[in-house]
Amino acid sequence: MRATWIQSxxxxxxxxxxxxxxxxxxxxxxxxxQCLNYVPLLQGPLTRRPGTQYVASVKNNATxxxxxxxxxxxxxxxxxxxxxxxxxxYTNGGQLLSGGAPYEVATPYAAAELSQLxxxxxxxxxxxxxxxxxxxxLSRLGATNxxxxxxxxxxxxxxxxxxxxxxxxxxxxxxxxxxxxxxTNTTSINNGAGFQASDVGRLVRIRNDATSPATLWSIYQxxxxxxxxxxxxxxxxxxx
Numbered sequence: 001m002r003a004t005w006i007q008s009x010x011x012x013x014x015x016x017x018x019x020x021x022x023x024x025x026x027x028x029x030x031x032x033x034q035c036l037n038y039v040p041l042l043q044g045p046l047t048r049r050p051g052t053q054y055v056a057s058v059k060n061n062a063t064x065x066x067x068x069x070x071x072x073x074x075x076x077x078x079x080x081x082x083x084x085x086x087x088x089x090y091t092n093g094g095q096l097l098s099g100g101a102p103y104e105v106a107t108p109y110a111a112a113e114l115s116q117l118x119x120x121x122x123x124x125x126x127x128x129x130x131x132x133x134x135x136x137x138l139s140r141l142g143a144t145n146x147x148x149x150x151x152x153x154x155x156x157x158x159x160x161x162x163x164x165x166x167x168x169x170x171x172x173x174x175x176x177x178x179x180x181x182x183x184t185n186t187t188s189i190n191n192g193a194g195f196q197a198s199d200v201g202r203l204v205r206i207r208n209d210a211t212s213p214a215t216l217w218s219i220y221q222x223x224x225x226x227x228x229x230x231x232x233x234x235x236x237x238x239x240x
Contacts, residue, residue, distance in 0.1 A: 009029070010031075010040045011040050011044050012028070013031065015028075020033070030044070055090060056095040059102070064112070065083045066081075068080045070126055072140070078140075082109065083114075085107055085109065087107055096144065116131065118130070135151040136148055137149055137150075154219075158203065162188050164187045166183055167184045168182070169181070169206075178223070178232055180231075185229065194227070194228025195222075195227070195229065197225055199222050203222075204233060205218070205220075208238075216240060220235055
């Protein structure tokens with residue numbers, strides 16, 4: 001006579017074949033070797049996998065697309081469609097429209113870069129990172145008011161501290177002022193190339209040796225590049 005036990009609990013989920021012989025584990029009697037088109041519930045039973053629904057076509061079927069969840073709470077949730085240089089939005093079973101057309105936000109991300117995007121969310125802000133771009137924030141300011149901007153760092157990150165003979169002098173240290181930053185030479189600046197147009201937005205820390213204490217640093221953000229040894233910057237603040 002062959003007997004089979006009754007399995008009324010499936011909340012151990014799908015197990016790896018390497019665990020099939022672990023008869024000593026209590027959860028084995030609630031496990032599955034395969035769970036196809038069903039979802040185990042915390043209480044024990046299984047429920048059918050939800051179906052799918054056609055909502056809208058992506059912007060361009062010829063390019064890669066990546067979907068990302070944006071969930072503020074149980075009543076305010078979105079699916080973000082990242083495609084070439086564009087984000088589209090879906091909520092409440094439909095596509096977010098503005099003036100009868102899909103609402104979009106422009107991005108700097110190419111189709112080939114979408115798989116490398118990293119995300120984390122805090123309240124109404126989605127932080128986005130990619131190796132080829134500055135960290136960015138996608139902020140939800142309203143139903144059809146989303147803004148993508150580079151993340152504004154307050155102090156850093158910085159490259160290793162400059163220990164060369166090249167010195168950087170600032171014309172002003174007052175917070176909020178516009179200062180001129182002048183380097184002795186181009187050594188240690190962009191591998192010897194000096195300041196470049198791509199440095200606009202870059203943060204710079206300069207130690208104020210004349211202040212008390214002498215280790216007080218001024219924080220600057222470059223706003224324009226005049227030459228390879230001169231640039232203008234806004235004084236953001238000071239730090240010990």
